[in-house]
Amino acid sequence: MPWHQQQWQQLQQSLNQGRLSHALLLCGPPGLGKQQFALSFAQSLLCSNPSESGQACGTCQHCHLIQAGNHPDLQWVGPEEGSKSGEIKIESIRALTSSAALTAHSAKYKMIGIQPAHRMTNGAANSLLKTLEEPTSGTIILLLTDQPARLLPTIRSRCQSVLFHPPQRSQALEWLSGKVEHGDPALLLGLANGAPLKALALNDKTLLESRSEMLNQFLALSDQRLDPVKLAGIWQKFDYKLLIEWLIGWVIDIQRLKVSSSSGPALSNPDRAQALQKTADKLNSRAIQSYLKKLYAVRALTDSNINLQLTLERLLIEWQTCSRQGA
Ligand SMILES: [Zn+2]
Incomplete structure (x- = not known):
């Protein structure tokens, strides 16, 4: 997404300087494409031939596996399908943070995405905390949330924060106009409080x-x-x-x-x-x-x-x- 440039550069810079944290907290209002960003970033790390700016090549085996949604070194956890409470349970976190699951299979990194991170139960959050306290080399955990205040402070303090804001109105309108054939981009953007993906969903x-x-x-x-x-x-x-x-x-x-x-x-x-x-x-x-x-x-x-x-x-x-x- 064109409005992700600053966040992308922030992470590439950390990576190049060897300062990339093993846990990243991606936060900002819904509808800004945090998940797409997380996926692109994961692909960029797993890709065998990324460009200088970190963009994945899109053609290597790793890229193909990610595009097909079944790369063994990229896993997502969220609420169980059909879950009424919408909570992320301790069992789901444990399954991902056991030592075997934390080791990369075929790529340089093991990427784990947790979304929405603020819906972890207390047990799940505490289980994750142990992993964050004793990180496995090469494992990067991405926590996505639009309500960071609802995460344990001890989890937040162990993460590198990446903040997402609604883009400039002109940039959002330009992007939206290219996607919306019928309908009024300005109205949609207003209804979505400036969040472009939300605006698109309202069309x-x-x-x-x-x-x-x-x-x-x-x-x-x-x-x-x-x-x-x-x-x-x-x-x-x-x-x-x-x-x-x-x-x-x-x-x-x-x-x-x-x-x-x-x-x-x-x-x-x-x-x-x-x-x-x-x-x-x-x-x-x-x-x-x-x-x-x-x-x-x-x-x-x-x-x-x-x-x-x-x-x-x-x-x-x-x-x-x-x-x-x-x-
Ligand atoms: Zn690639």
């Missing part, structure tokens, strides 16, 4: 129609024109994580419009600026701020087992209450 007609309809319903709710409990029943069938992200984006835009001068702020939902402005005019800043806090609290719990219907009902009832307070 789906049905999804965008749902968003439009749900935004209408959310705004109608603030005019007391809909029943929050009924609406919660409809919304709970939708992708919950995405829904919470959207709610946060709408309310942040309302807040931006509330406090902005006449020039108009940059919005995540620029296509709906007028409708959002109308709602902003009817609400007071303190109520918006307090509602936003509640949304953040709910987002922090999205990985746990929560009662969807109840959580949504509460959120939507609170939105109506917040709207009743007036400007």
Whole structure:
């Protein structure tokens, strides 16, 4: 990805100076391509003939095995397939960190990717910690996460950090325009908070129609024109994580419009600026701020087992209450 250049150079430099850590922590918001980066970097280390800038040749045996997804020296661990909790269990970490598994078969390095690293159970994290404390030469562990604060501090401190940020808007738009045939790259990028891969995933007609309809319903709710409990029943069938992200984006835009001068702020939902402005005019800043806090609290719990219907009902009832307070 064009916006990975700095991170790529950082690691190549460490490598050339013999300072590459045996554990790398790749962190940044979702949708920036951390996994693609990790894969390219792993390929670059396993490749028998990389270029001067570290790019894999794409034609050697190692490259072929990686492209086919079955290189014995590159392994990924994540939550078990179909796992309800979404956690990475201690057994999965143990299987990868046993001494035999840590030795390279055919390449110079043994690469292990863990994603999402913050979903390791305590047991799994502690098991990994032992491996990080006594690293095996030639083994490199890549931890990928968008929530680094949820990792054990002792794990974080043993890793070399590689930070990912949303690219410059112009760069992201240029990349996105080449991928999106129908659809509005600027709108998609706004909806994805500047994360290009997330923007690309949102380029789906049905999804965008749902968003439009749900935004209408959310705004109608603030005019007391809909029943929050009924609406919660409809919304709970939708992708919950995405829904919470959207709610946060709408309310942040309302807040931006509330406090902005006449020039108009940059919005995540620029296509709906007028409708959002109308709602902003009817609400007071303190109520918006307090509602936003509640949304953040709910987002922090999205990985746990929560009662969807109840959580949504509460959120939507609170939105109506917040709207009743007036400007
Ligand atoms: Zn190669």
